[in-house]
Amino acid sequence: MQLSPRTVIRCRGFPRLSVFEMEKPKDEKPSTAEDKRDSGAEDETPNSSSEATELEDSSVGKIRKYLAQKLGLHDSDNETDGQGAHMLTELSLDGIAEYIKSSGCRKIITMAGAGISTSAGIPDFRSPKSGLYHNLEKYNLPHPQAIFELDFFMENPEPFFVLAKQLMPIGFKPTPSHYFIRLLWEKGLLLRHYTQNVDTLERVAGIPGDVLVEAHGTFHTGHCLQCKASYEFEWMKEKILADEIPGCEKCKDGIVKPDIVFFGETLPDRFHTLIDNDFKQADLLIIMGSSLVVQPFASLVDMVPPNCPRLLINKEKVGMQDRIMRFLGLKQGLMFDPTDTNTGRDVAWLGECDTGCQLLADKLGWGEEMKVLIEKEQKNIEVEKSKEG
Ligand code: OAD
8 A cells, every 4th residue: 555645643752763755645636826816625424423323333443443443533522622623713814914923832843944045046856857866867866856865875975965055055045934033033932043055055044943843854964875984075075065075084985964853854853853752742733835745744733732733834735634534533634624614723824935934924923033033144244144254
């Protein structure tokens, strides 16, 4: 059986999975920005009482109960915690802004992907035409993701280093989305920012390391794959810019790979150490600029409490509950239905991340402050750059 992103079943606790990508489920046709803002995906979860009773008596109901019990998943019929009903007055950006302004929302977790950095000039991975994986023909790879696969890298590291030259965090400026996250931190509302990005733009934007989890690692350090000797970015940068494959100067045998997480590698210890405690305390989850197809990162959306509102700011709807989970009545994945004010808690704002973040800041009364912050910080970066140059 081929699993889809949302049929990944997370057992109690979070296994130390290595990074892997799941196929998009066939029934998950992502909506795009052309769709109406905040429009709802059809939710076929049986929820009328007669349907529920029928299901209860059926073998499907029994399977659902068994899976929910054994795997620690949310069983929709056993929800006694009032899914989001009292958290959001409406399932929209306005509802989210009102909630953030309330005293009940103190701990926000943000989760980000490549979409928050595209306006800085760094391509994402999977967007048609512009995404990195659609532009790798020249590297002659067996398949696009091979460029980030350890086995392939061991055999042929050259394509990765050619690409790394373009992706290294040199000269890119953080985007308004990064500064929105910084503003959440300045307001004392950011519990943690989890990013899949290796461009380090969160750090450049002034988000401190202790509230940051770089889930897919960073370019800033590297290690020899043979003797594990560690190297700094400046050393690797020099080699990579000179089109050299960085070879270890200590053991003279291994290749030095930047500490970005490849498919087949496990995520950094910091990710595993923090997720359990962080996600169970979250009052709000904001997901920005990710296709949510890479595991285990994508499954984090299911780790917040069942009544915690979740806001997606993205060009398309992603991470939605798939048909099997919906059929079984198990709550995994995002469920966008703006009319479901009774039990709904998920909001999709579709469009550019920067626009969505500025709009949310405006609704929170921080709009001007955010614009001033961006202008000031970007000017500082220019000044620093001119000093270096
Ligand atoms: P993807 O390229 O898979 O997804 C980017 C998402 O952001 C897509 O849904 C885009 O539609 C959306 N998007 C792009 N630009 C946007 C913008 N300006 N405003 C709003 N939305 C925008 O990137 P990730 O989800 O980050 O891992 O990919 C996850 C992982 O896959 C990466 O960390 C990397 C890759 O393989 C490893 O290499 C291990």
